[in-house]
Amino acid sequence: MSDTSDTGAAMPAQALQLHDARPFLEKVLVHGVKHGILDASRMAAIDADAPKGIVQIARYFGSEFLRPELEKARDRMVNLVSLYLLDTTGGEMTQAAVSLRDHSFLSRSKGGSDMLRRLIALPESSNFGLAGHADAEIPRLAAWTLRSYADYQAELARRTHIAQAMGAAEWLAEQYGLDVDELESAGADAEAVIRTGLLMQVLAPGARDTGEWPHAVAFEKLVMAWRKKKPVPPQQLRLTPGLPADLRAAMQAQCAVVLADLPRLQDATVSLRTLLRPLGAFRARYFLLDDPLAELDDYHRSLDTGEAQGEPPAPASKTWVRAVQGNDDEHSLLTLFLCLAAGVPKKTLLTEKAAASLVRKVRKAGLHPALATDFIRAHAPAVHQVDYENLWNSFVQESQALLTSDHDYQMHDALALLRRECNVAG
Known part of the structure; x- marks a missing residue:
């Protein structure tokens, strides 16, 4: 590195900045002493309180008799106080020093602990079926006492968004006579409930x-x-009347997904x-109640209607059965239809190796959906042919681009698709 002092050239002021990695508490203490906010008596009080806090924290999370636990407890306490001061003062060191001057050191540590308890009390997942199944508080609190304020802010924003979505979903469900227990037993996702409410x-x-x-x-x-009404899809969705103002953002966040689904x-x-x-x-994007009896009744009614209009539907061929x-x-x-379209032996279960081989063949020779469609029309039971064709066509529409894409050269996405939609043995 050249020395600019010989040439008299000055390094630009923004060319190099020092990174101060000290905990915020340490910076505040130095600032407070330097500016006369924290005098000797106040610093002595902090020095007396700190060991008490360290022992309490070590006892809560493990043992106060082990040196490694005490050292970790010291780090936790410093971080807890730093979190609280950063959150309550916005990182302004003079205000933080005044806070340490006017309040006990242990109260600032407790303030940080209370922040984290409120954080981990917020839901981690928007799935109602997972509510109440989070890990025990102490291990989660232990992890968060050593995380940065930036991590805390990001997680608080994420969990707050989830809590708002769940609140909006609960409110929507209540309008239709559903209670939280039903959402929990069904394992409903809050976002899916909101989208269904918007669609309704x-x-x-x-x-x-x-x-x-x-x-x-x-x-x-x-x-x-x-x-049948042949409507013009709306450009904007109408939120449910009576929606509380604090839940509007959570519902509006799902509008784009619903608007994109309306054309289909x-x-x-x-x-x-x-x-x-x-x-x-x-x-998967919407929440519909499970009613097996209604679906079975609808199925039998469709069979009765079809048989009343003519001859009984043709059964499956021996080729289909085999x-x-x-x-x-x-x-x-x-899985069977995909094998037909790819020109590989007909199977209803693929190994991982066979699935990878199928994808490679599709990318080399192409996918021929008509082969599967012709097989369905020739051999499937007549009563199911339309449903099977629609099932296959929907799969092709959603999957053909990915299966034939050269960008997924390691086939990770294509194989993940086959594991999700087809039968692939692990």
Whole structure:
């Protein structure tokens, strides 16, 4: 490095800045003493209180009789006081020094501890099924007593957002006669509840008065009725009337997702039965009640209607029976259809190695969805052919670009897709 002193050149003022890595508490103490805010008697009081606090913290998190525990407790106490002073003064050192002067040192440490307790009391996940299942408080508090103020602020913002989303979801559910216990037992995500509530404002604004949250069959009928009206999708969503002001932001955060889904819901060529299949990506974004009896009744009614109009539907061919081997769940069927479209041996279960080989073949020779469609039409039981075609077409629309993409050269995303949608043995 050249020495600029010989040439008389001055280094720009912003070219080099020193990073002060000292804890905020240490900086405040130095500042307070230097500016006469903390006199000798106040510093002596702090020196007397600090060891008491260290022993208390060590006892709470482990043992006050082990040197490593005491050293860690000292770090925790320094960080707790620093957190509290940063949060209450905005990092202004004179105000922080005055706080240390006017209040006991242990009270500042307790203030930091109370901040962290409030933080970890906020929900970590917006899934109602996970509520109340967080780890014990002491281990979580122990971890956070050593985290930075920036970490605290980021986590506080994240958890506050989650709490607001859960509050909005609870309020929405209450409007339709659902209580929190039902959301918890169903493992509902707060965001999914909010999106469904927003969607209901488009499909059936008056449904809230009936006190009914939709199950899949009822929701499908709502969408069919909405399609018949041939509506123009709204540019903005109408929030539920009566929504408290503090919950508006949480609901508005989900509007973009719902607006993006409306065109697919409106498209009459898109099968609702396929769109709403239980493990599909669309269904995962919304919360619909499980009502097996309603779905079974709807299924039998569709069979009765079909049989009343003509001859009984044709059964599956022997080729279909051999190919499926009794595995007619969605994952198995999609695995079979994908094998057909890729030109590999027909299987309803793939090993990891076979799945990777299939993806490589698709990227080399392409995917031919019509091969699977032709197989369905020729061999599947007639009563299910439309549903199977819609299931396959929906999968192709959502997955073909990823399966054939050269950008995912290590196939991580493609294989993750197959594990989620098809049958891939671990």
